[in-house]
Amino acid sequence: MGRQPCCDKVGLKKGPWTAEEDKKLISFILTNGQCCWRAVPKLAGLLRCGKSCRLRWTNYLRPDLKRGLLSEYEEKMVIDLHAQLGNRWSKIASHLPGRTDNEIKNHWNTHIKKKLKKMGIDPATHKPLPNANEQNQNQTRQDQQLHHQPVELEEPNQQPLQVDFDPKVDPNKEPEKPETSLESSTITEEAKEEDQIITPLFDTMELMNGFCTDEVPIIEPHEILMPCAPSSSSTTSSSSSSNSTNFLEDLQLPDFEWSCNYNDNNTITNNNNNEDKDDDNNNNSSMALWDDDIIGNRYWLINEDDDSDENQVFDASLTQFSKMFMESESWGYGLF
DNA sequence: AATTTTCACAACCGCAGCTCT
DNA sequence: TAGAGCTGCGGTTGTGAAAAT
Numbered sequence: 001m002g003r004q005p006c007c008d009k010v011g012l013k014k015g016p017w018t019a020e021e022d023k024k025l026i027s028f029i030l031t032n033g034q035c036c037w038r039a040v041p042k043l044a045g046l047l048r049c050g051k052s053c054r055l056r057w058t059n060y061l062r063p064d065l066k067r068g069l070l071s072e073y074e075e076k077m078v079i080d081l082h083a084q085l086g087n088r089w090s091k092i093a094s095h096l097p098g099r100t101d102n103e104i105k106n107h108w109n110t111h112i113k114k115k116l117k118k119m120g121i122d123p124a125t126h127k128p129l130p131n132a133n134e135q136n137q138n139q140t141r142q143d144q145q146l147h148h149q150p151v152e153l154e155e156p157n158q159q160p161l162q163v164d165f166d167p168k169v170d171p172n173k174e175p176e177k178p179e180t181s182l183e184s185s186t187i188t189e190e191a192k193e194e195d196q197i198i199t200p201l202f203d204t205m206e207l208m209n210g211f212c213t214d215e216v217p218i219i220e221p222h223e224i225l226m227p228c229a230p231s232s233s234s235t236t237s238s239s240s241s242s243n244s245t246n247f248l249e250d251l252q253l254p255d256f257e258w259s260c261n262y263n264d265n266n267t268i269t270n271n272n273n274n275e276d277k278d279d280d281n282n283n284n285s286s287m288a289l290w291d292d293d294i295i296g297n298r299y300w301l302i303n304e305d306d307d308s309d310e311n312q313v314f315d316a317s318l319t320q321f322s323k324m325f326m327e328s329e330s331w332g333y334g335l336f
Numbered sequence: 337a338a339t340t341t342t343c344a345c346a347a348c349c350g351c352a353g354c355t356c357t
Numbered sequence: 358t359a360g361a362g363c364t365g366c367g368g369t370t371g372t373g374a375a376a377a378t
Contacts, residue, residue: 014347014348015346015347016346016371016373017346017347037364038362038363050363050364051364051365052347052348054364054365055346056346056347059346059347060347087368089366090366101365102345102347102367103345103346105367105368109344110345
């Protein structure tokens with residue numbers, strides 16, 4: 001026979017997640033890591049199905065997520081990858097560290113589609129729209145010239161139109177675009193079958209210092225790191241606020257001192273030894289988790305009327321980190 | 337100020353492929 | 358090996374906020 005059902009759907013809650021549910025899920029995963037999602041709701045005390053928990057975690061709660069609008073660089077990368085991969089959002093997302101397939105999909109549907117149509121480009125085929133009028137073409141020319149892009153609208157049946165861009169547009173970025181030509185980035189039949197041979201217009205791995213979401217390790221409890229010994233200035237600013245709402249924003253996370261030796265006593269362990277082999281990897285690749293945007297958006301962790309009862313949500317199994325995570329007054333910052 | 341429309345995004349639904357018994 | 362469940366993915370919907378009227 002097959003497995004047991006993931007959950008009995010009777011009495012399960014649906015709809016938007018509450019801050020308390022988020023807390024429960026986070027504390028559970030921080031404590032136990034990502035295990036089988038079927039068991040998560042029950043163990044975490046949530047009236048949700050495992051699928052819902054997984055979605056909530058991967059699309060919203062995951063610590064390595066960026067938040068906020070896609071940068072122009074990311075947007076154009078999405079366009080390029082979409083030209084190659086189509087609506088394979090998870091594949092596209094894998095090239096954009098910190099972005100989820102859902103997020104990219106939403107952004108595509110709400111922003112990029114319109115933008116491309118306005119430029120006279122069919123978002124589905126990345127080719128010029130057959131009925132694109134002269135005005136659109138003119139607009140497209142202007143847009144492309146702004147990006148130093150040759151106009152390619154004259155011939156309707158050519159290679160999918162790619163949108164090039166000036167890397168200087170995005171302050172977050174970064175290196176020069178690889179020399180891959182627009183044509184060479186066009187997907188081939190082989191590439192459709194085998195993603196590995198797709199050569200993205202932008203070598204994400206290179207651009208992101210070799211950091212790719214595909215390689216972002218799942219955060220296990222033992223990987224959670226104690227806050228760095230904070231500099232005096234940063235801690236005073238953060239701890240001085242009685243209103244915890246802005247606590248994390250006050251941390252000025254970009255000033256992280258990553259030089260902490262995480263192999264030393266700063267690493268919180270949970271006596272789980274089976275990941276020892278990954279320690280080096282984790283300690284390195286966990287860099288850049290929880291950037292300022294992320295922290296800034298984790299309102300629900302900090303803006304509760306944090307009375308003592310609230311903390312009872314979390315059982316004694318919480319790691320030291322988890323507790324500190326919730327007790328906004330008690331921690332500085334560092335890797336999670 | 338009230339109502340309507342538009343927008344953005346979180347969440348749900350259903351399917352396909354994989355895994356497990 | 359069959360059958361049932363699990364996971365991940367992509368499409369779609371629901372809902373709250375913002376903008377427009």
